Amino acid sequence: MNLPWGPGGEFARREAAMSISGLLWQLLAIVLALALAPLLTGWVNQCRAWLQNRSAPPLLQPYYMLHKLFLKDVVLAHGASPLFRFAPFAVFGCMLLACAIIPTLSTDLPLAPTADTIALVGVLGLARIFISLAAMDVGTSFGTLGGRREMLIGFLAEPALLMVIFTTALISQSTSVATIVETLAHRDFIIYPSLAFAGIAFTFVSFAENARVPVDNPATHLELTMIHEAMILEYSGRHLALIEWAASLKLYAYSCLGLALFFPWGIAAGSSVLGLLMAIPVLLVKLVIGGFLLAGIETINAKVRIFRAPEFLGTAFLLAVLGLLVRLMLETRV
Amino acid sequence: MMPALLSIDVLLIAVCAWLAIGLAGLAAPRNLRFISKTLFPLGALVGALVGLSALLFLGGAAEVAVLAIGLPNLPFHLRLDNLTAVFALLVGFVSAGISVFAAGYFRKGEGTAPGLMCLQYHFFLASMLLVLMADDAYAFMVAWEGMALASFFLVTTDHKHAEIRRAGYLYLLIAHIGAISILLSFGVMTSGSGDYSFAGMRAQQLSPFWASAAYLLALVGFGAKAGLLPLHVWLPEAHPAAPSPVSAMMSGVMLKTAIYGLLRVSFDLVGDPLWWWGVVAMAVGLLTAVFGVLYSTVQSDMKRLLAYSSIENIGLLAVGLGLTLIFHAYRMEGLAALAMTAVLYHCLAHAGFKSLLFLCTGSVLHATKERSLGKLGGLIHRMPWVAWLALAGVIASAGLPPLSGFVSEWLLLQSFLFSPGLPHPWLNMVVPVAAAVVALVAALAGFAMVKFYGIVFLGQMREPALKEAHDAGPWERAGLVWLALITLLLGIFPATVISYIDAATRQLLGTGLADKVREHGWWMLAPISPERASYEPLIFLATIVVAVLFGRQLVHRLYHGRIRRTPAWDCGYVFQGPRAQDTAEGFSQPIRRIFEPMFRMERHFPTARDSQPYYSVKVEDHLWHWLYLPLARLMNAISVLMTRLQGGRIAIYLLYSFLTLIVLLLVARP
Structure with a gap:
């Protein structure tokens, strides 16, 4: 088998990775993530409003919200510890790192070797631990409830996500995000049945992880059904702004990861200006379609009870393991 | 010219130093200040030294030493190789931190006298290091048992509480089941040659059957010390019973000696492994x-x-x-x-x-x-x-x-x-x-x-x-x-x-x-x-x-960076006391619900009419009821039968001796 990193292989290690242009593109990817993430949230909200026959909020509403929150004072509970004030920044930093290593425009990212897909799951886990601990910090009933439920969703979703990643890693013989995307995007077009299973499992996981409808409702006002909102009840001002921004970044990261793993076409392999300029409109079109589908799925589903969530995520886990088994049993014998 | 100091000598000196520090504790068993502020930091220093010399040794060629103590014809063989050094590194550096902590931890009037405690603690450390260095089955077992005994006494520091004595007893029992299994494993590996040194065991060519037997016995023996299922029951009892530095030492360091033993037996002593050994593990x-x-x-x-x-x-x-x-x-x-x-x-x-x-x-x-x-x-x-x-x-x-x-x-x-x-x-x-x-x-x-x-x-x-x-x-x-x-x-x-x-x-x-x-x-x-x-x-x-x-x-x-402090919001609820937070049981309720068959639970729910509502949940280990209690009942039944032999009259006992003698005379032929 001609492996991508073999001597003289297609993607022999490029020295240019650490060059100035590489760093510039890396910076562009981060800035793009920071800028596009709230826009994606705004777009999903707008689509959802249309589909539900409501009048839609402006597309830029999340930016107005962030600006307003940053202007406001932080109203801090008496019992809040320094951990509570540190957590929003930590969560934001984790999400930024996650966005920086997922190939959105190009696979040639200087930060890409920092963390492979397993470390990516780790960084998402780190953010989850911080937000759950912060939720328990003030010591209110809803806070601890939210923290507990977030950890519940987390421990159900994380193994499923890892199994999805294992399936893609077995196909590309690598856990590095860049190599996976290069292998999947630039090889001859083969339909992998295992990727179909993995794709469905990944969709389930991303709905749960991003506090989306069958598991959580981002627009809920009923405390007892909340997960994400219950955790951040005590936050205000710039802390809340950072957490909301981090949540948008998480949605963006999951969308880009899904696009990179299952629809990788259009992501540039090198850092040629033309390829990258082509990649931006392709990414935008994919995100627009993806956001619309997300809103559509949310509209035709109802939120389930919290104890149905294990069934939902258990299905995702089984599908991911099934994908892995399909890969091992059917595809490696060819 | 003086011969250069080998790393193994440094480690041996460290063992002696730890024993000496322990004995020094006996000199003034009630002088807490001397023991905690002088002896424990010294022990930590020795630990750091052990870690450092193991670090410097790593990558070097194996060093051996023979001590003139032990049985006749079977002196203690010691050996320092790279596997030993990695674990000695762990013992040294981690124990240094724990000893420094212990210097500030022990207080007056907690169970065992501080001097005795100091002896047990440093004896524990020394025997762990000896386990790693042992190069024959005899030295290994002596150090292994020393480690088990020292840690048993450390676990039962607060021996005035019945539950702590019970935890200690359980620990000792399972440690000995493990020790017997390890001993048998060594016995199988010598395959009757009578050479109990590890070098002798390496030289043996075991048939797959006996090799598997040796591996499985070692897995049971070291598994009992490490806490592998189903021999884990002592661990959750003994760790809470022991003072915290001892729990830290047992959990952080002692469990690793069992992993060391498993690595030593399966990759070094027993020869080529079979694939299913890995599947079992x-x-x-x-x-x-x-x-x-x-x-x-x-x-x-x-x-x-x-x-x-x-x-x-x-x-x-x-x-x-x-x-x-x-x-x-x-x-x-x-x-x-x-x-x-x-x-x-x-x-x-x-x-x-x-x-x-x-x-x-x-x-x-x-x-x-x-x-x-x-x-x-x-x-x-x-x-x-x-x-x-x-x-x-x-x-x-x-x-x-x-x-x-x-x-x-x-x-x-x-x-x-x-x-x-x-x-x-x-x-x-x-x-x-x-x-x-x-x-x-x-x-x-x-x-x-x-x-x-x-x-x-x-x-x-x-x-x-x-x-x-x-x-x-x-x-x-x-x-x-x-x-x-x-x-x-x-x-x-x-x-x-x-x-x-x-x-x-x-x-x-x-x-x-x-x-x-x-x-x-x-x-x-x-x-x-x-x-x-x-x-x-x-x-x-x-x-x-x-x-x-x-x-x-x-x-x-x-x-800006402005902050205002107010009472917590909590959706406007008025009752925000500490009782409104999740309890430990409440936090884990989703786990108990999702994995219900894994736990043996006794729950008591209040009814709507209770004047004093009471809620309780008790989670127990299935294995206690499926394995340990039936075993204990069986042992009890056997002991009841055995007591029938003890009539309490000397004439009966003399009769037993006489009958045994006759049977032996009939059976044994010159």
Whole structure:
């Protein structure tokens, strides 16, 4: 088998990775993530409003919200510890790192070797631990409830996500995000049945992880059904702004990861200006379609009870393991 | 010219020094100040010395020594090789931190006199180091039993409580079941040659049947010490019973001597492994890990929670060991080296973070006199040092980057990714699915750790008395900082650490990872190639830190940094007392519900008409009722039968002797 990193292989290690242009593109990817993430949230909200026959909020509403929150004072509970004030920044930093290593425009990212897909799951886990601990910090009933439920969703979703990643890693013989995307995007077009299973499992996981409808409702006002909102009840001002921004970044990261793993076409392999300029409109079109589908799925589903969530995520886990088994049993014998 | 001091001599001197420090404690058994402020720091110094000399030795050629003590014709054989050195490194550096902590920990009037305690503690340390250095079965068993006895006395320090005596008894019992099994394993490996030195065992060519018997006996024996299912029951009893530095030492260090023993027997002494040995170890390990992590999430006692978490980690180590054996049996040495590196790395990582967490519970216990999670909370306000250092342990224990626990988990998952290449019709499909279980265990460990940290250190104080809690003293802080540093360094510099511990992998498997790892610089961990998989923890950490600092500056500069303090919002609810928070039981309710068949639960629910509503849930281990209690009843029944022989009259006993004599005369022929 001609492996991508073999001597003289297609993607022999490029020295240019650490060059100035590489760093510039890396910076562009981060800035793009920071800028596009709230826009994606705004777009999903707008689509959802249309589909539900409501009048839609402006597309830029999340930016107005962030600006307003940053202007406001932080109203801090008496019992809040320094951990509570540190957590929003930590969560934001984790999400930024996650966005920086997922190939959105190009696979040639200087930060890409920092963390492979397993470390990516780790960084998402780190953010989850911080937000759950912060939720328990003030010591209110809803806070601890939210923290507990977030950890519940987390421990159900994380193994499923890892199994999805294992399936893609077995196909590309690598856990590095860049190599996976290069292998999947630039090889001859083969339909992998295992990727179909993995794709469905990944969709389930991303709905749960991003506090989306069958598991959580981002627009809920009923405390007892909340997960994400219950955790951040005590936050205000710039802390809340950072957490909301981090949540948008998480949605963006999951969308880009899904696009990179299952629809990788259009992501540039090198850092040629033309390829990258082509990649931006392709990414935008994919995100627009993806956001619309997300809103559509949310509209035709109802939120389930919290104890149905294990069934939902258990299905995702089984599908991911099934994908892995399909890969091992059917595809490696060819 | 004076002969150069060999590393093995340094370690022997350290053993003697520890024994001497212990004996010095007997000189003034009640002088707490002398013992805690002079002897324990000296012991810590010796520990650091042991760690340092093991570090300097790594990569060197094996050194041997013969001591003129022991049986006639069977003196103590000692040997220092790279496997020993890796574990001596662990014993030395981790025990240094624990001893420094212990210098500030022990107080007056707690059970055993401080001098006696000092003797037991340092005897424990010395015997652990001797276990690692032993090069014949006799020396090994003597050191092993010394270790078991010393730790038994340490566990029963507060011997005035009946439950602690019970825990100690259970521990001693299972330690001896294990010891018998290890002894039999050694016996099988000598295969009747009468040569009990390890060199003699290596020279034996065992048939597959006897080799398997030796391996399985060793697995049972060392498994009993490590806490593998179903011999884990002593662990959650003994760890909470012991004083915290002792729990830290047992969980962080002593359990690793059992892993050392397993590695020594299966890769060094017994010869070529069979593939199914690995499957057995992996299956037992997976069961142990799932069991341990599930039970750790439902505990209400903070030390029991950590003890079950240790069972989980031992399970993961057994999984890694099994994977190494499978690869090794198929002569895929490069991959076996990857899996073994994961095992050795996890030994070091777990020793660091679990000792750290146990010591933190010690500080909490001293400050609050409480072990029950239901009576703690909000301690981050009163004990900031302990709380922030415990956070490092919690993140590492949850297997999250950029700390130590993640590196070994990452290595283990990477080696699982190669298992589809196994040349076996069904192993190559079943083994990768085992990775799914490992992933589940890691995620559940995160749940358990959030519960531990959130309930002990965060939230409102659940008891008014907690307001009096004080932070750890300077000695305790120094010990905690030392262990947190180990956790951080192991997390940040994996490539450097691997290039050191690789000598042990190379010794056991003939190949290692160091060359590949060194190729890419000290900041990058890429065991195969950077395109295959890479992880750069330092850049990982730096990116997050830069994002946090830069983000904070930017927000403060562009907007403002104003803060107002008010009462908590909580959706406007008026009743916001500490009782409104989750209890330990409440937090783990989802786990009990989802994994209900795994637990044996006794629940009592209040009815609507109760004037004094009462709710309780008691979670017990199924294995007690399925295995241990029936066994105990059987033993009782047998003993009742045996008492019939004891009539209490001397004439009857003389009759027994006479009958025995006659039978012997009939049977035995010259």
